């Protein structure tokens with residue numbers, strides 16, 4: 001059987017390339033028989049997003065060479081017991097710092113999540129890449145950011161994860177998708193990531209890292225935060241171009 005990467009992105013006011021506002025995206029890897037159904041689900045998702053009605057929906061279908069797919073293990077998941085926003089910020093700083101991110105970089109990242117990472121304080125379709133020591137931004141295009149792509153679960157892993165999340169009272173699709181993305185991001189050589197949703201109503205964020213796995217942090221997103229993602233790397237130890245192409249191009253399936 002052959003598998004296909006199906007990717008959706010939706011924007012408002014213009015296509016992404018022409019400065020449209022990014023409102024939602026989705027990533028699946030499925031056998032051909034499920035492509036049509038997947039497209040339908042993605043259309044529905046694009047249409048019902050909290051940030052608004054899309055003017056442009058871009059859906060991309062691409063066959064993947066089976067031998068190039070990497071099989072990886074999901075990061076371990078836990079939820080911090082943070083009670084309010086201040087506590088959540090404290091927890092995020094602790095986790096990032098213990099993962100090797102320097103205070104200047106942590107503060108710079110938190111500012112970007114508050115204000116919106118794109119120039120002029122807008123949401124960004126992709127993520128910020130930041131040097132973990134200096135806080136310098138490294139993504140080639142700060143309007144666009146870097147979009148992590150071509151990742152999903154095997155059917156068995158997806159079923160197992162659903163059971164696990166349900167037993168924790170967390171069947172939310174966001175958790176499933178964020179965990180897949182975060183797993184690929186760490187696998188690709190990222191030291192740590194911080195993420196807050198761009199959905200104004202979703203206030204749980206996470207910090208993930210090689211050291212601590214995926215740690216969900218309730219109340220990380222303040223009502224005024226724009227949201228976004230920052231990937232911290234040790235820029236001296238990594239070839240930036242290869243790193244970005246792993247994040248965007250390399251197909252991975254989480255199989256346990």
Ligand code: PML
Pocket residue numbers: 174175178195196197198199202204205206216
């Ligand atoms: C998003 O989908 O907008 C990001 C959600 C991040 C947190 C997901 C979780 O609750 O674990």
